[in-house]
Amino acid sequence: MRDTPAVELTDVVLRYGAKAALDGIGLTVSPGTLTAVLGPNGAGKTTAVECCEGYRRPDSGSVRVLGLDPIADNAALRPRIGVMLQSGGVYPGARAVEMLRHTARLHRNPLPVEMLVERLGLGSAGRTAYRRLSGGQQQRLALAMAVVGRPELVFLDEPTAGMDPHARRATWDLVRELREDGVTVVLTTHLMDEAEQLADQVHIVDGGRVISSGTPRELTRGGAENTLRFTSRPGLDLGSLRKALPDGVVAAEPAPGAYRIEGEVDPQLLATVTSWCAQHGVLPDSLGVETRTLEDVFLELTGRELRP
């Protein structure tokens, strides 16, 4: 059972008219992991997740979720998964806690509603009609509804969109805890920090395809090109530094007092720079090594910014 992937998309194509929303997407989610599907708006993230939830029928390719076909085996699959839509899903006149309690009643052994209300800070919104909740509160209610049935697999479509930093933190904590307790989590996001902070596995999606996959570390480690920056008094003699540096490493002072060293930054290079500083009586105010972010990775892969 543990060998069956929680989610397996193979060469999935789905067109809306002439436009291919999914253009041969393939990805696998192992049970018990937290997977982020990262990409810009319009990349096909939501469509891919909705294929897994049984909302969309692909034109070709195969979709298996918990070993089941999301459309043919929908009745067997639905009780086992938790779904958080990107928006809506609640009667406009329903109160937050009322709707959560109702969702709980549809499950055999739901989580205690009060616990979720408290964890997600919905207490103050409990008697408020859904349409009067803030965007962040609506998101938190949708998240609570997705997990209240103790699912083994949850799909969260942009779970922190519209949340303030405090609510985002609470959501991240809850998502991490889900994973620790053995729930498989698939979330879509266009936020790099969300993917980097939470995910075991990241699939970068663009144009309806996965363009790169790996752990956040694997994805950001690729390519040794890194940057070392330090600040100190302006006008240091970089000539002697350049002589000390290995071939292919470049030193520059792009702004007075701000120094940038680009190349293969490794511990040896750091030692070279600091010993040069010691020889020349230079005390850097700050010194840091910049590694690539998923944003850099995305930019390199597509030539475009991830943020809309």
Add this chain to the structure above:
Amino acid sequence: MTTTFAPDPGPAPLPRMIAAQTALEIRMLLRNGEQLLLTIVIPALLLVLFSAVDIVDTGAGKRVDFLAPGLLALAILSTAFTGQAIATGFERRYGVLKRLGASPLPRWGLMTAKTGCVLAVEVLQLALLTVIALLLGWSPTGGASAALPVVLLVVLGTAAFSGLGLLMAGTLKAEATLAAANLVFILLLVLGGVIVPLAKFPAAIRPVLEALPISALSTGLRDVLQHGAGVPWPQLGILAVWSVVALAAAARFFKWE
């Protein structure tokens, strides 16, 4: 080591899910002011107004004896068709139907709950209108033997109007459904033998009006409750045809999102 969220998924027993959904649908409906106006206040007001004031010539006999069956029919129309179409249209628009489609509740369970909600509200409406009509001096005919034909008419009328309402809600945009459902309500109120006797209309268009589901319901109820007729087979036949066609079309064309 906490295992707060340890997976233990599974659906609740079907009767519990359907009961919970029905209760929620009823709460949502009763919380909606416009909906209450349409389903409770308007038929009651029309009954009182047209019974008390001689606005329309309702033929021989007390006006309330003619009007009460017509407004019972209007109550069925308002809840099963207009109210259900508008509510379902907006549920579709707001993703409620989509989200419920991912819950353990099967779609037929949702439809059963909606039907249960409609029937519960109809019982409420019919009880209220009956009390008001009796206070206005209504003396229905037929006695206990009228019960069966009345129940048959109400059930088939509900089926036909629900089918038409869901067809509209599942194919048009929510705003279009809102406008169209209210327009149809007004048209059928005027043209369906609710307040104005069908005999007042030109003979040329009368067969068309008589084939409308609202006319079949109002005429059937009037035959039983005003004229003491037995089972009104022609009207039941018309309602049965509307039910089959409308429900089949709704099942075929309904879009869940």
